[in-house]
Amino acid sequence: MSLNAVLEGVTGRIIQRSTPTRRRYLDLIARQQDRGVNRPRLACGNLAHAFAAAGYDKQTIRAGSGMNIGIVSAYNDMLSAHQPYSRYPDQMRLFARELGATAQVAGCVPAMCDGVTQGQPGMELSLFSRDTIALSTAVALSHGMFEGAALLGICDKIVPGLLMGALRFGHLPMILVPAGPMGSGLPNKAKQEIRQLFSEGKVGREELLEAEAASYHSPGTCTFYGTANTNQMMMEVMGLHVPGAAFVPPNTKLRQALTREAVHRLVAMGAEGDDYRPLARCIDEKAIVNAAVGLLATGGSTNLAIHLPAIARAAGIIIDWEDLDRLSSAVPLLTRIYPNGTADVNGFHAAGGMGFVIGTLLDEGLLHDDILTVAAGGLHAYAGTPELKDDVLTWGERRVHSGDETILRPATAPFRADGGMRLMQGNLGRGIFKTSAVAPERWTIEAAAAVFDDQEDVLRAFRAGELNRDVIVVVRFQGPAANGMPELHKLTPSLSVLQDRGYRVALVTDGRMSGASGKVPAVIHLTPEALPNGPLAYVQNGDTIRLSAGDGSINVLVDQAEWSARIPATQPEQEDGTGRELFSFMRTGADGAEQGASAMLAAMENRAS
């Protein structure tokens, strides 16, 4: 099947737009390869410090006889998805030795759990923790001791941050090593229903805590299709995992075999061998487009509408929300995984998972099949599903049929002909609407605005019964510059209650929502943000707002003369504490959500221009 024309057009548009920055990036990577810091160029003192504690591997590292793998790990044992990483370095050292290579933990990076910080002050550090992870990844790899890198990370900001830092060392081969989802617990929909009852005061805290603990109950990634699992999907369609590694459960023989294969593939991709696969060539414009297609085809997290532009920029590639919107018109919606349905990623994996998604998209010319993947067999290898046969890792024949068409469908008979995300534009700016998580009859709403500067004030108004009407809840001063662009997912239960009471409800904000947010129409990431004088700063209580994902419009219906005479609202005094004050420089320097909301990248490019 030939490549889909829309895909071809958008890819061409990105390549053309990115030519100067991609050229600059590839020149830097070539210089790094030719004369960047590496083991042979290190002085004796540098080397001795690096292998002093290497024990069994000391002589091998000293001799420089095989690849020394730098492990960059986001392990911590509070974050359920990363808890399984605790023993990975020891295992990976053994797997590396099987091929005469070595592995050292080059550095660890922080990993915030957005579930723990959801609705808490810490959420104001969440987006900027991504750039902190990128900086920490660069610190780890800056030692020049490594000929390849294994990146251990899964959750929301961690995979984007690892890639943004690792891409600056794009002359090295790299691989993402996942750990897999926890087993299915209390279904996400049941958990959400108990949250709604709690928000109405109909159940108590103990009952709610019991439900939450039954939903999040053991090591592994949470099983809703949020940002973490969207990251895993993305690593598959970009060919940066061992094929099918995304959703195999942790602490299983198959999982260990996949980790072993990751180490062996990394060694095979080294510059010394005959199959050199540097990260800079694996992540090119086509791989970025594949990631966008995967995001739209699976109804992935809206957070990737911010992270994917940032990852692309770190590779010298410029994408925008128009690219996503154009692709959305051609990419069908193939999956129904919570919040876009009731199934979880375990049910999705059992129904055929990423292998089936990649296979059907390839069949319809909806993925670039000529990207450089970490698997030897190219992207077609990702249409298979890994299994152990007599303890040997194999990839069975690709599945031609979905194992459950309520969860997963072929591109020839999708749930929807268009993708799960829509660009919204109008006199309130540009934002994102996740269509896959909202019933189509709720895609268009016109109602009076109730304007808030803080999500807690929304909850107070809800509890006081002040929102029992058709209402568009505007929550502003939630952008990167204002307070670090937190997720406002804590509003979901209350807004869902209003919707279930029969009101027409929507959320409009310059902030973010969780990948787990759904059901209630929301236009998020509005750019330019309210601070200091974006359009949201001029909206007043009672203004009529009309938004429609049908035609991608969002407008406040106020007489132009009156609008022009208004002065912008000012941001309320911000609280310090919980470390928020440390990130002031990132708030000051961050650019817009559509560019990736990164002070780090903005400063890097300003210096380069």
Ligand SMILES: O=C(O)[C@H](O)[C@@H](O)[C@H](O)[C@H](O)COP(=O)(O)O
């Ligand atoms: O984007 C995401 O996927 C979310 O940030 C997710 O990682 C976050 O942890 C949610 O808050 C979890 O969902 P609940 O808050 O509903 O448990």
Ligand code: SF4
């Ligand atoms: S998926 Fe979200 S809630 Fe679950 S461990 Fe990762 S960051 Fe935490």
